[in-house]
Amino acid sequence: MDVRRGWRRIGGRALIASVAALMMGLGGATAGAVAEESVPVSDDAGAASLGIDALEVDLHAPAPPPATPDAVEAPIEAPPEVAAVTVDFSVHTSSVGAVAANTWWEPVPGADRFVVRLSDGREPTELPAHEWTNSLRLTNLTPGVDYRVDIEAWGMVGPAEQIVGRGWVEFTTLASFDLSGVATGPTTVHLTWDPPLADGDGGISGPAWWAPLPAGATEFTDHSVLPGHTYAYELLGQRVEVPVEVGSMSPTVTTTTPTSASFAWPAVYGGATGVSGFNPRTVTYTVFVDDAEVGTTDDMTLDVGGLATAGHRMTIEASVMASFYDETTDEWHENVRVVIARGGVDFTTAPPVAPIPAGEVRVLAESGIDLLPVIVLGGALLAGGVIAAVAASVRPLAARGNEHDRRTARRR
Numbered sequence: 313m314d315v316r317r318g319w320r321r322i323g324g325r326a327l328i329a330s331v332a333a334l335m336m337g338l339g340g341a342t343a344g345a346v347a348e349e350s351v352p353v354s355d356d357a358g359a360a361s362l363g364i365d366a367l368e369v370d371l372h373a374p375a376p377p378p379a380t381p382d383a384v385e386a387p388i389e390a391p392p393e394v395a396a397v398t399v400d401f402s403v404h405t406s407s408v409g410a411v412a413a414n415t416w417w418e419p420v421p422g423a424d425r426f427v428v429r430l431s432d433g434r435e436p437t438e439l440p441a442h443e444w445t446n447s448l449r450l451t452n453l454t455p456g457v458d459y460r461v462d463i464e465a466w467g468m469v470g471p472a473e474q475i476v477g478r479g480w481v482e483f484t485t486l487a488s489f490d491l492s493g494v495a496t497g498p499t500t501v502h503l504t505w506d507p508p509l510a511d512g513d514g515g516i517s518g519p520a521w522w523a524p525l526p527a528g529a530t531e532f533t534d535h536s537v538l539p540g541h542t543y544a545y546e547l548l549g550q551r552v553e554v555p556v557e558v559g560s561m562s563p564t565v566t567t568t569t570p571t572s573a574s575f576a577w578p579a580v581y582g583g584a585t586g587v588s589g590f591n592p593r594t595v596t597y598t599v600f601v602d603d604a605e606v607g608t609t610d611d612m613t614l615d616v617g618g619l620a621t622a623g624h625r626m627t628i629e630a631s632v633m634a635s636f637y638d639e640t641t642d643e644w645h646e647n648v649r650v651v652i653a654r655g656g657v658d659f660t661t662a663p664p665v666a667p668i669p670a671g672e673v674r675v676l677a678e679s680g681i682d683l684l685p686v687i688v689l690g691g692a693l694l695a696g697g698v699i700a701a702v703a704a705s706v707r708p709l710a711a712r713g714n715e716h717d718r719r720t721a722r723r724r
Contacts, residue, residue: 399478400479409550410548412451412453412548415461415481416447418446418479420477422469424466426445427463428463429462430450431459432454432460451549455486455489456486458484459482459483461481486548489547489548490550491545492504493553498538498559498583499584500534501554505550508527509529511527513548517547519637523587535588535589538583538650540556542554558651559580559652562578565626569663571661577655580630581595585634597612601619601625601626622661629653632652633649635647
């Protein structure tokens, strides 16, 4: 009985305490809300009573977002390495001589530069790198030697430079090659070589030009040269220099009078504006008599009048209009007259001694008279005249001698 009363007494007290706590919590919340609305925070006096400066606060503004930790940067990873696709390309040779050769190859997609290695069976020699080109001139080779050329094409693949292609070729230099040249006139140079060119050997180069040559060719003529210059030519790595001089002319005097003369001369070849000779230059001839210009013509004859009856000297110059580079002054000359040949001849305008007319000789022959006695008689008369003249000159001398002898005898 007492136990039941004790539990009831404890349970009732607990229940009462719980209800009281609940009521106190509700009352505190209500009081806080009322106080929040009844105390103006913006009131300066109230703010001063709280010991702070006057503030204006929007109590209904949304709360700032919660602070977040600093962002962590993810590490930058290098892009994956891209493997290059290497292609095999063809390499070719041409103009293979005894000391030089040309090599060229097909374009390689993606290639920025090429590395070329040359080998003669020993350690390969790396030649200077070449960018954006697919040909190379090989020089200073040894005659009669087997060579191999290996070429690597390099290009950017992803972030790195890699080999994108490879190629090679083998060739053998000639055992010998002889090139010679000679000026065959004031406007031509003739070149010859041995052995004959093989198929694909290319062409010959001269001053600022290049001319193709067929297989089997052994000679070539340059029609564009001018006197006073030395011209250099190269074929299969061999080089020759040929000087060109002013040509000579041989004019003749065809007729003369006491005051005039007529001249003639052989034509002079003026060459051409191109090495092949398809565009020939026009030759002009200028004639001088006793150093005075008497005429200009494009023909091969000229009549000159108004001359004195005396001995004279005729000279002639052949010239062409041409453009050329002067190596001595390092200047380019455009459309100037160049003398390519000169000549001269002496003559006189005095009338010659008239010969016996042929008609008179014919009349004597047709008359039947034997000309031999006449000739003998004429010779005898001529001889007699000579003898008589000698005797006439000797007789006074003999007379003087006799007179001298008589005077000497008297003195004795």
